[in-house]
Amino acid sequence: MTVPLTRTLYTTTAHASGGRTGTVVTDDGRLDVRLAPPRKKVPGTTNPEQLFAAGFAACFTSALAEVAGEFGADASAARVECEVRLGTTDTPAGYGLAVGLTVSVPGWTAADLLPLLHRADAVCPYSQAVRGNIDLSLRALDGGPADA
Secondary structure, three states, X not given: OOOOOOOOOOOOOEEEEOHHHXXXXXXXXXXXXXXXXXXXXXXXXXXXXXXXXXXXXXXXXXHHHHHHHHOOOOOOOOEEEEEEEEEEOOOOOOEEEEEEEEEEOOOOOHHHXXXXXHHHHHHOHHHHHHOOOOEEEEEEOOOOOOOO
């Protein structure tokens, strides 16, 4: 089911040329990268999967901080690792993605963190965009000492 926006808060545009061996530039020029296929190690390049992982990790970190704040908790020191896997599927498209988010917050146990991960997943725009389309796993880790 598509969920329409009721109000636009931000708009950006990226321009790609050359596919996986080309470039991507945002409308303000702040992101201007050369691309290479994921399995090729070309110096000075990135790939769409890395860009997706970076965006998802940052967005999820913000969603976690927001939901933690609703409970009077501070998750501003959260560390979010987003693993994006590109692979083949048994669909007509032939390719797909899977995402794994691994999160820790200094001073928090995995058991205390896990319920907030599920709440953050419910509100994160990236999570909403992929829900029902790709495999998404959430993993909480003990965060270790708060002053680490």
